[in-house]
């Protein structure tokens with residue numbers, strides 16, 4: 001029977017994001033399956049729902065949501081493992097996998113700054129519960145960098161890059177020199193899409209529209225209606241109504257999904273939510289978290305402080321090679337404002353550049369390149385290494 005060393009289809013890849021989990025094999029450039037990293041418990045019968053079952057479930061008010069990750073760190077392994085199992089089952093090619101996984105490897109995308117205990121647990125789960133034969137713990141931002149170099153090879157330097165990933169639970173800044181992360185300069189800010197969704201939920205609830213349990217709908221409202229202002233002071237002074245847009249709430253008869261409409265199209269719908277200045281004050285939190293009382297710097301200031309940590313001889317190159325990725329980087333206007341603020345005081349001769357990876361699976365796709373490569377066998381951590389060296393040594397070798 002062939003195993004992962006000879007068969008790319010047996011090299012699985014998991015991007016275990018706190019908003020979405022993406023699963024596939026090294027044979028396919030894009031994930032085969034994407035699930036929310038979220039389970040719904042049916043109040044009536046206690047059934048656990050995820051993936052398609054959760055998406056198609058009609059009575060959202062009847063669900064209690066369980067999120068296995070908090071701040072991007074897995075805290076509830078039972079439910080996380082349940083989700084992984086369901087995803088493996090959902091792929092026909094992995095059917096009857098429990099015995100078969102011994103011939104599979106798994107590449108797992110991870111963020112920096114994760115506690116050792118959590119990493120150790122992940123390795124234990126992969127080797128001892130699922131029985132995989134090898135693991136490749138991949139740094140998410142490094143995989144995005146590999147993807148960017150492949151796709152935009154003429155636009156960015158292959159020696160220096162600053163990767164800024166604005167995801168769901170956090171924002172990461174990881175500078176790279178010659179393909180390796182500059183560990184001492186890595187930074188994480190606790191601002192991301194989740195903070196914005198939760199804040200929007202509070203705003204909506206204040207208007208007596210009860211969407212507290214509708215995480216996915218509030219996320220959709222945020223994604224479809226919000227944008228980043230290029231001049232916040234000017235926009236905030238414009239008269240009320242200048243930015244008005246409506247979100248038409250679903251009636252659950254004709255459809256389960258709402259949609260955004262402009263001012264002129266609003267009249268034919270009754271159940272609608274109006275957003276005006278919130279459309280740009282909400283994403284503004286990414287730039288100024290202190291607006292809602294958070295003791296954190298914003299993303300522009302975070303990026304500047306990371307670049308300032310780097311040795312002055314090479315610092316300038318990072319302004320010219322910024323890679324922006326992560327789901328929450330997709331707000332209209334975000335990339336322009338970020339580049340503008342980060343490079344505000346740089347010398348004129350610099351060619352400041354930012355490459356935006358708009359697809360949410362850039363890290364996955366970079367990892368697919370590495371996992372399908374000829375030297376994958378050399379870089380993966382196999383079961384014998386795990387037994388012989390234990391976690392401590394592997395930690396030093398594989399994680400930052």
Ligand SMILES: Nc1ncnc2c1ncn2[C@@H]1O[C@H](COP(=O)(O)OP(=O)(O)OP(=O)(O)O)[C@@H](O)[C@H]1O
Pocket residue numbers: 016017018019020021072111166167168169170192193194197219222223224326327328329330331332360
């Ligand atoms: N077009 C969009 N505009 C604004 N936000 C968006 C858009 N598309 C996705 N998002 C937000 O991006 C976030 C998900 O990003 P991403 O997929 O990078 O996170 P993740 O990898 O699952 O989690 P984490 O970054 O915590 O590991 C969600 O909060 C989602 O609402």
